[in-house]
Amino acid sequence: MNEPTSPVRILVHGASGRMGQSLLRLAGERDDIVVVAAVARSQPAQRVIDGVPYFAGSELSAVPDFDVAIDFSLPEGFDGILSTCLQRGTALVSGTTGIEAHQRAALQAASQNIALLWAANFSLGVAVLTELVERAAAALPGWDCDIVESHHAHKLDAPSGTALALGASAEHGGATPRYASVRAGDIVGEHLVQFTALGERIELVHRASNRDIFARGALHVAARLHGRPAGLYRVRDLLG
Incomplete structure (x- = not known):
């Protein structure tokens, strides 16, 4: 009889942010992971919330043992969590945006020693879309490629990081993408990749409603990154 598998121990870094709060709330839906610590930028008002111990960013050395850190913080907090994962030999999943070139270089160097995944978008549907875009671009040489992305009115960057990632996949397939951005209302995120030739058009679309x-x-990729050999992974590498 197979022995039951122990849950993957997760550290949430950036726990006070919107994504951190969502991670803490949704982790309870899964049996294969357990949150062992939450780290916020400033000193927590409570040390334990819903059974999870909280730490300030300056207290990373004191956090309990964990298997994978999930980081959605700020660029100034990124170096600390990367260093902690390297010191402890644990995996890191990061969606922190705005990191500098030297931090990207540090991420690449760290992948020689630990399993790492950085992504601009953690939607599993977008990961599949990225692969489809690359395949379509390779199969349709000479077709026009346009990427139209729509987000809420308060989003500042344009094109979005996801649109640029889709464009990189299109380029890898041989296309030359063009970009258009829409900022309106409370749109969570929509990405359209359009391939056009004389008399025909293919549209690949992903819409996020939540x-x-x-x-x-x-959480999905963190559970699957645990136990993997050192390297720099993509969301699409961990879909199954």
Whole structure:
């Protein structure tokens, strides 16, 4: 008889942010993971919330043992969690945006020693879309490729990081993407990749209607990154 598998121990870094709160809330839906610590930027008002111990970012050395850290913090907090994972030999899943070139270089170097995954978008549907875009671009040489992304009115960056990632996949397949951005209302996120030739058009679309998909995707890949050999992974590498 097979022995039961122990849950993957998760550290949530950036626990006070929107994504951190979603991760903590949604982790309880899964039996294969357990949150052992939450780390916020400032000193927590309570040390234990719903059974999870909280730590300030300056207290990373004191956090209990964990298998995978999930980081949705700020660029100034990224170095600390990467260093902690390297010191402890644990995996890191990060969706922190705005990291600098030297931090990307540090991420690449760290992948020689631990399993790492950084992504602009943790939707599992977007991961599949990325692969489809690359395949379509390779199969349709010479076709026009346009990427139209729509987000809520308060989103500042344009094109979005997801649109640029889709464009990189299109380029890898041989296409030259063009971009258009829409900022309106409370749109969570929509990405259309369109391939056009004379007399025909293919549209590949992903629409997000709930922000929880990103937290669920991060939990999904964290559970599957545990135990993997050192390297830099993509969401699409951990779908199954």
